Amino acid sequence: MADEKVSNKRIIFKDYVTGYPKDDDMILTSSDIELKAPSGSAAVLIKNLYLSCDPYMRGKMSKPGVQSYTAAFTPGSVITGYGVGRVVDSGHPNFHAGDLVWGITGWEEYSLIKAPEGLIKIKYTDVPLSYYTGILGMPGLAAYVGFNELSSPKKGETVFVSAASGAVGQLVGQFAKLIGCYVVGSAGSQEKVDLLKSKFGFDDAFNYKEEHDLNAALKRHFPDGIDIYFENVGGAMLDAVLLNMRNHGRIAVCGMISQYNLTVKDAVHNLMCLVSKRIRMQGFIEPDHKHLYPQFLELAIQHIRKAAGLRRRRRRGP
């Protein structure tokens, strides 16, 4: 394979973005790549099989600034993000050609990963590999950490999840049901609302775009208040949730997607509820908790297999 050069389609980040990203903030281009790790390096060359587009990437499109926890993209360079790949060549003792991995790679056909220590070797392949950009990848661990580890959930508690049909939200709802909580989610279409109730096991769900009074919508769904809010959207939803939290409630602050494209962020007015209701708000980012990945993986794969078994049995009939 040495010296073999192939063409490599790539998505290049053009320049910093203000407001909503547009198609032409990115450029599709192609260049040649040698399918080997530079000799003497500890780099790994992978063929990308799945690439994920995640909300945090919007932060990397803004000029480097205070609120960003990951470095901004470099204009003119390939966009980076989570993905699944197969090792083609490796200069690193932990990785070998043929290994399947997930982690930060590039939006291109082949990527040379210079610091492959961040890649995680894929242990279970009896599930679709794309799961490692979802439930078995970054969004899965984020949902688990934010809900199971940081929100102190207890059986019987009430849980509200925003952006509930997203990669993270749909898992939070399912983790909450496993613990025995009552879970309601919000999403932006009737189709998503139906999915939440029929497929993801939420007790109830509503379309936030159809509610002109979010406070009233939450009161309707939580007449006795919310014990745990899994925060994905921020802004007006957070403000309404604060009014509906119960005493000693917890808010896992995973993200605020409604704010990412705004230059002036929405106003939140009801923070005094934190005192009067003794609420704990905990921000977190998944990379801080990578050490929990092995235990999370075992838990998640078990449930995936159980659900797949149930589906198979249901298809075969009783």
Added chain:
Amino acid sequence: MADEKVSNKRIIFKDYVTGYPKDDDMILTSSDIELKAPSGSAAVLIKNLYLSCDPYMRGKMSKPGVQSYTAAFTPGSVITGYGVGRVVDSGHPNFHAGDLVWGITGWEEYSLIKAPEGLIKIKYTDVPLSYYTGILGMPGLAAYVGFNELSSPKKGETVFVSAASGAVGQLVGQFAKLIGCYVVGSAGSQEKVDLLKSKFGFDDAFNYKEEHDLNAALKRHFPDGIDIYFENVGGAMLDAVLLNMRNHGRIAVCGMISQYNLTVKDAVHNLMCLVSKRIRMQGFIEPDHKHLYPQFLELAIQHIRKAAGLRRRRRRGP
């Protein structure tokens, strides 16, 4: 003493308040009171020695509403609040005439306390009794709980305290110095700023009313950011603090006094910092933590006596 009736000056709450309270929202009146606990009752009759006026009382002046954690005052009834008193007569087995107590009493000369279980018997009388409305009372326990118990302070960390010269803030600064933190406070006059630095041991302080850019003021005082913010004021100060927190910072949310008289609360825009900096915000109220009072009292009295001894020795000379 039985059947003895004396006149009892009282401050009556006239009606619910909107905006800033005014003198005539209260009425000074007088009525007669019998100086004994009704026979057969478990009530306690106390002579009030010190009464405290605390910020949370503003919440009790508003119409009963969602954000209030204590019941609103009853129009036409005496104002209640923390105070120090001497038991005159008692129908309760735990209290006897002559006992000194602190807790919730009335703004009047004598109060009949029908549920005296909430009163705490004063153990140490070698300090001014007024201390039981300050360092040895509710504000002291609030400062201790919010800082020592909920903010996980570590030696060498940076601490910012707003309303730093108030009953709570001045103690938070001193607790932080005892742990070996670097502490800066904000207050509303040069006199208070001087007091913070010369008497309360703060490393630095500034007058927030003289700063038109709070973000810049905080950057000046905390070039490397804030590990712990003890939140007493809310609004614009909180918004600026969020921009200046360090990763894994903690915010103890004790109160938001700048908001209490506003009908529309100030906007906070920078909450996405909770995620990017993995910040924990924890609201609390002192009554939830009364079980910590005995351990807090022992700690505080020790330091008060040590400081008094130092002052005496300094006055006598070397």
